[in-house]
Amino acid sequence: MLSPYTVLDLTDEKGELASMVLGDLGADVIKVEPLEGSTSRRIGPFVDHLLNGEQATEASLHYYAFNRNKRGITLDLESEAGRQTLLKLAETADFVIESAPPGRMAKLGLGFDSLKAVNSRMVYVAITAFGQDGPYAEMAASDLTLAALGGPMSLQGVPERAPVRLSVPQAWLHASSEAVVGALTAHALMIRTGEAQFVDVSAQTAMVWTMLHGMSAHQIQGYDFNRGGSDVQLGTMTLPIVYDCADGHVVLITSGAVLTKMVHWWVEEGIVPADWIDAEDWPTYERRLLYLEPMNKDLDQVVDAARRYVANKTKQELLDLGLREGVTLAPVSTLEDLARFKHLEDRRYWVNAPLPGGSQTTAPGLLVKLSETPMSVRQWPPRLGQHNQEILGGSLGLSKSEITTATGD
Amino acid sequence: MPAQLPFEGLKVADFSWVGVGPKTAKYLADHGATVVRVESETRVDILRTIGPYKDAEPGPNRSQFFGDWNTSKLGLTLNLKTPEAIDVAKRLIAWADVYVESFTPGTMDELGIGYEAAKALNPSIIMVSTCLMGQYGPASPFAGYGFHASAMAGFHQITGWADLAPDGPWVAYTDTVSPHFLAATTMAAMDHCRRTGQGQHIDASQLEMSLHFLAPQIMDFNLSGRQVSRDGNRHESAAPQGAYPCLGDDQWCAITVETDVQWRGLCQVMGEPGWSGDSGFQSVAGRWQRHDEIDERIAAWTSGKTANEVMAELQAVGVPAGVVQRSSDLAEDPQLKHRGFFRNLDHQEMGNVPYAGDQFKIKGYDNGPRFAAPCLGQHNEMVLKELLGMTDEEVVELVIAGAIT
Numbered sequence: 059m060l061s062p063y064t065v066l067d068l069t070d071e072k073g074e075l076a077s078m079v080l081g082d083l084g085a086d087v088i089k090v091e092p093l094e095g096s097t098s099r100r101i102g103p104f105v106d107h108l109l110n111g112e113q114a115t116e117a118s119l120h121y122y123a124f125n126r127n128k129r130g131i132t133l134d135l136e137s138e139a140g141r142q143t144l145l146k147l148a149e150t151a152d153f154v155i156e157s158a159p160p161g162r163m164a165k166l167g168l169g170f171d172s173l174k175a176v177n178s179r180m181v182y183v184a185i186t187a188f189g190q191d192g193p194y195a196e197m198a199a200s201d202l203t204l205a206a207l208g209g210p211m212s213l214q215g216v217p218e219r220a221p222v223r224l225s226v227p228q229a230w231l232h233a234s235s236e237a238v239v240g241a242l243t244a245h246a247l248m249i250r251t252g253e254a255q256f257v258d259v260s261a262q263t264a265m266v267w268t269m270l271h272g273m274s275a276h277q278i279q280g281y282d283f284n285r286g287g288s289d290v291q292l293g294t295m296t297l298p299i300v301y302d303c304a305d306g307h308v309v310l311i312t313s314g315a316v317l318t319k320m321v322h323w324w325v326e327e328g329i330v331p332a333d334w335i336d337a338e339d340w341p342t343y344e345r346r347l348l349y350l351e352p353m354n355k356d357l358d359q360v361v362d363a364a365r366r367y368v369a370n371k372t373k374q375e376l377l378d379l380g381l382r383e384g385v386t387l388a389p390v391s392t393l394e395d396l397a398r399f400k401h402l403e404d405r406r407y408w409v410n411a412p413l414p415g416g417s418q419t420t421a422p423g424l425l426v427k428l429s430e431t432p433m434s435v436r437q438w439p440p441r442l443g444q445h446n447q448e449i450l451g452g453s454l455g456l457s458k459s460e461i462t463t464a465t466g467d
Numbered sequence: 468m469p470a471q472l473p474f475e476g477l478k479v480a481d482f483s484w485v486g487v488g489p490k491t492a493k494y495l496a497d498h499g500a501t502v503v504r505v506e507s508e509t510r511v512d513i514l515r516t517i518g519p520y521k522d523a524e525p526g527p528n529r530s531q532f533f534g535d536w537n538t539s540k541l542g543l544t545l546n547l548k549t550p551e552a553i554d555v556a557k558r559l560i561a562w563a564d565v566y567v568e569s570f571t572p573g574t575m576d577e578l579g580i581g582y583e584a585a586k587a588l589n590p591s592i593i594m595v596s597t598c599l600m601g602q603y604g605p606a607s608p609f610a611g612y613g614f615h616a617s618a619m620a621g622f623h624q625i626t627g628w629a630d631l632a633p634d635g636p637w638v639a640y641t642d643t644v645s646p647h648f649l650a651a652t653t654m655a656a657m658d659h660c661r662r663t664g665q666g667q668h669i670d671a672s673q674l675e676m677s678l679h680f681l682a683p684q685i686m687d688f689n690l691s692g693r694q695v696s697r698d699g700n701r702h703e704s705a706a707p708q709g710a711y712p713c714l715g716d717d718q719w720c721a722i723t724v725e726t727d728v729q730w731r732g733l734c735q736v737m738g739e740p741g742w743s744g745d746s747g748f749q750s751v752a753g754r755w756q757r758h759d760e761i762d763e764r765i766a767a768w769t770s771g772k773t774a775n776e777v778m779a780e781l782q783a784v785g786v787p788a789g790v791v792q793r794s795s796d797l798a799e800d801p802q803l804k805h806r807g808f809f810r811n812l813d814h815q816e817m818g819n820v821p822y823a824g825d826q827f828k829i830k831g832y833d834n835g836p837r838f839a840a841p842c843l844g845q846h847n848e849m850v851l852k853e854l855l856g857m858t859d860e861e862v863v864e865l866v867i868a869g870a871i872t
Contacts, residue, residue: 059659059667075679079648083655102704103687119690123682170830189828192805197782200723202700202708203789207800211710211721212793213637214626220710221719221791224636225625225697231680233826235647240827242654243498246473247829249661256830263808263826266797268636268643270486271519271532274809276795277821278531279519283794284717287627287634290614292517294525299614300623300632307633309618315610348516349525381606388615390623390633393688393695396678399619401606407675411686419690422678425648427601429582429668431659 059431060085063152066144067128068135071098072261073157073185074124075234080153080241081127082425082433088147088449089128092135093466095442096121108415115442116414122439123421124234126411130440131449132465135166139463146454148173148180153241157185157230160195174254181244181255185230185237189260199261201227208265213272216287232268233261295347298361300390303368307390308376310368312360314341319385324363334363409435472499473829477657478854480559481505481540483569484512486613486642487597487649487673489536492567494650496539497825497836503559503850504540507547508843508872513612515843521817527843528816534840535823538812542841543850544871547578551870556580558855561588564660565653567595571610572602582668591666593656597649599641601672613639613673620677621684627697634697641677648676706754707733707761710791713774719791720769720777730754732784737768807835814839847871 061084067077068090081087089096094115101120108117134140145168148154154173156163163169163184170182184190187199194207205211205223215222237259244255266273272283283291288300290311299309310316318340324330337354339346347357368376373389380387389395397420402408411421424433446465450456456464477500481492489504489512496502506512514533521529543559545552557580560566566585568575575581575596585592599616600606609615617623617640627634649671656667678685684695700709700721710719724730727749734743742764747753754761769777774790781788790796797803798821806828809821817839824835851857851865865871 059655062662079651083652101683103683103691103693105690119686120683123679123686188802189806192802194802197789198785198787199789200705200708200721200725200787202710202721202723203787206710206719206721206791207789207802209792209794209797210637211719211791212796215634216628216631219628220700220712222627222634222697222700222710223721224622225699225702226681226684226695227702228680232643232647235644235651235679236826238651239494239647239654240825240829242651242658243473243494243827243834244829245658246498246654247471247832250471250473250475257827258830259827260802260806262802263806263824266803266808266823267826268640269794270638270643271514271517271530271535272637272794273797273823274531274535274794274821275519276793277798277809278521279523281523285634285637288623288632290638294518300618300635302632307618307623309614309623309635311612311614345516381609384608384610386609386611386615388611388618390618390635391621392624393621393681393685396619396621396685397689399606401600401604402675405601405604405672405675407672413690417690419686421686421689422682423675425671425676425679426652427670428652428656429670430665431667 059083064088064150065153065155066090066147066151068154068156069185070096070157071101071120072230073155073234073237074098075231076155076183076185076237076241077128078124078126079235079238079425084431084433085153087128089125089130089440090144091130091132091442093132098124099442105413105415105417113414122411122413125439126435127437128440129437129445129449130443131446132443134464134466135168139460141167143450143454143456143464144168145172145176149176151177151180152245153181153183155183155185155237155241160186160190170256178254179248179252181241181248181257183237183241183257183259185233185259185261187261190258194262201229204229204261204265208262208268209273210265210268213269213283213285215285217285221285229261229265232264233259236264292348294350295357301365301368303373303376304370305372306392308368308373309388309390310364310386312357312364313344316385317343317360319383320364320367324367327367329366330363412438414441475499477501477565478563479503479565479567480563481567483567483597485514485569486536486639487645488567488569488595490646491595491597491649491653492540493536493538495565498834501854502540503543503854504537504841505543505545505556505559506843508544509546509548511843521820531820534814534820537840538822538836539838540841541846541850542844543847544844546870546872549868549870551865551868553579555851555855555865555870557588560585560592562855563589563592565593565595565657569597572598572607586666591660591664593653593660593667593669595649595653595669595671597645597671597673599673601675602670613642616641616673616677620674621681625695625697628699629697641673644677644680645671645673701758703755704751706751706758707765709762711766711769711777713769713772713777715773718774720774721789721791722765722781723787724754725787729786732786733781736780736784740764810835812836812839815842815845844871
């Protein structure tokens with residue numbers, strides 16, 4: 059869909075997903091890395107057998123996960139030759155995305171104003187922890203501190219211990235994927251105004267939105283939500299949603315739709331007496347609970363019955379049963395469960411990703427299915443400097459010696 | 468404000484509900500599109516029943532969960548169980564450039580307003596269908612919320628403490644991931660349509676989109692068999708790392724030490740205590756080995772200070788540190804204030820209330836929600852008459868038929 063457009067990707071791990079999404083959507087993405095490679099090439103997990111050899115720069119699965127559908131060049135942006143080459147590439151770029159600290163690109167003479175001077179129709183996207191300016195702009199940040207300052211951590215974890223983040227870093231992925239929304243919104247504005255646009259993405263605010271209804275709770279209702287482990291606070295009720303099952307855990311919500319069928323299963327297994335079936339108008343149970351109406355079977359009794367019902371069944375049994383009967387029972391998947399989930403296979407979701415060094419793995423596939431212009435993986439992540447000759451010699455017309463000067467090849 | 472908004476003139480029929488669809492359409496609405504949010508009193512959007520409610524008083528028009536997800540939209544109620552409402556839906560689809568829905572797969576076809584029908588009404592329509600599992604496949608009827616997709620995607624497994632059952636992320640996590648991707652894809656389809664006149668049906672599975680946030684770990688598992696799991700706040704690439712208790716009730720400051728330089732910064736701020744000179748503590752790997760011991764020492768130091776003091780002292784020496792903020796803290800956060808993140812808008816029933824703003828700022832354009840979210844059916848007459856050109860008589864007939872409830 060975006061095949062007419064060129065993207066210059068100057069990001070590291072803080073923004074690489076952004077340009078990958080544009081690439082998946084069809085844009086021609088040129089990844090510009092420093093001579094030693096993007097810092098994301100040093101982030102694990104790694105292809106172990108490459109880590110200590112000559113191909114160490116190609117060992118990162120983190121790099122590999124977020125850099126498909128890009129071609130790659132190396133440029134020393136601190137050098138005049140590198141800077142000039144980048145300005146030349148910027149002349150025809152529709153999008154430039156960078157994730158340097160505020161002011162760093164301007165200092166190199168490659169900020170928005172410099173690039174706008176050579177291309178008045180570009181969209182320039184800057185991804186940072188807190189935004190380009192303001193009291194936090196210069197602060198150091200990590201995935202954990204962004205989860206803290208953005209707020210979601212205050213809602214995660216059991217009350218007896220410290221608040222927790224997700225154990226796999228998420229903040230920069232939220233910022234990066236949001237940057238694409240910003241880029242395409244600004245592009246629509248550029249089409250109308252004919253003027254270059256600057257988009258300032260803040261990872262902190264991206265994390266604020268992961269609080270969902272928690273983000274403005276205090277301003278609206280007068281009190282904060284608090285972390286409650288796996289219990290979920292919905293309106294006026296607190297619901298346990300994670301239940302122990304035979305081989306792990308399953309998530310279920312004791313909603314009307316689920317209870318209407320489950321109550322029958324409980325009776326069949328002798329978990330509750332038969333009079334439970336008519337004890338409540340089960341389809342409306344959750345709604346009546348939310349409106350604090352008096353109940354014949356209170357939530358604790360219902361939750362206890364659900365606990366006993368799932369305790370001796372496996373995740374797979376519960377998933378199959380739920381799918382068959384139209385009841386939403388969601389296993390807490392491990393990566394192994396996920397790899398075995400037949401639905402994803404039937405949708406041909408996974409893609410086989412050839413890895414440097416000759417091995418291969420399976421990777422998440424295309425974001426969505428499109429009826430008219432199917433997406434595809436056209437290019438696996440570039441080896442460091444893989445397309446220096448093709449891009450700088452080819453489309454840019456640089457001589458061999460000029461390429462050497464700019465790229466250090 | 469610029470002379471034109473990015474999506475001014477764009478028309479969107481938003482038949483979706485709960486999180487992902489409404490947020491996707493909200494991006495278009497906030498940036499200028501005319502978005503008609505279709506709801507029904509007979510099956511109220513669950514977000515309207517969750518809150519937070521203005522002044523903690525429940526009511527379908529008092530929930531800011533619904534509010535934040537539906538700013539800058541017009542509210543129309545349609546009871547799609549009546550044939551008259553289906554006729555209105557068809558007129559809305561013929562009017563729209565983008566048509567968003569999030570029902571269980573097959574529902575729109577059954578109602579006679581699936582993609583083929585929509586295309587017949589409007590050949591260049593962009594139809595966005597989003598649900599947990601996608602439009603086809605054995606699990607496509609799986610109807611649930613982001614909690615369920617989050618569990619199935621693996622996010623619950625990786626959130627919490629290694630020795631306890633999974634806590635899971637705060638509520639419906641995939642609802643926070645999917646809209647980024649779905650909005651981007653929808654905007655790309657709009658640009659494609661602008662250039663070529665070609666519409667599109669987008670089949671968006673919230674599970675599939677969200678798995679990209681675990682991509683390196685999935686690729687690692689499929690290559691090496693290693694499984695990532697929950698480990699509190701720890702990661703072997705950064706030690707120490709954690710949330711440390713501070714002065715006050717349940718106050719915490721998150722600290723990450725990724726480099727040896729940062730470690731020396733932390734030691735300096737703590738006043739170079741004797742224990743910190745231990746030769747085993749001078750590398751990430753060494754600190755990782757004795758993480759519990761270091762955590763106790765740091766906690767003893769942080770416990771005597773406020774979370775803001777700990778953050779300020781550590782930031783002064785370049786150590787990533789951040790207060791664990793609640794919604795009350797966010798309301799006062801100086802950086803969010805600087806960005807004008809929360810902005811107050813007048814809501815018909817709730818009065819002047821704060822709405823969350825954009826995650827990005829476009830220079831020279833004060834982007835953010837344009838007007839408050841609609842009450843149920845707030846714009847029925849306006850949408851039916853002004854946008855769809857219906858007469859007074861036609862609207863009365865819809866009322867009599869019970870179609871606009």
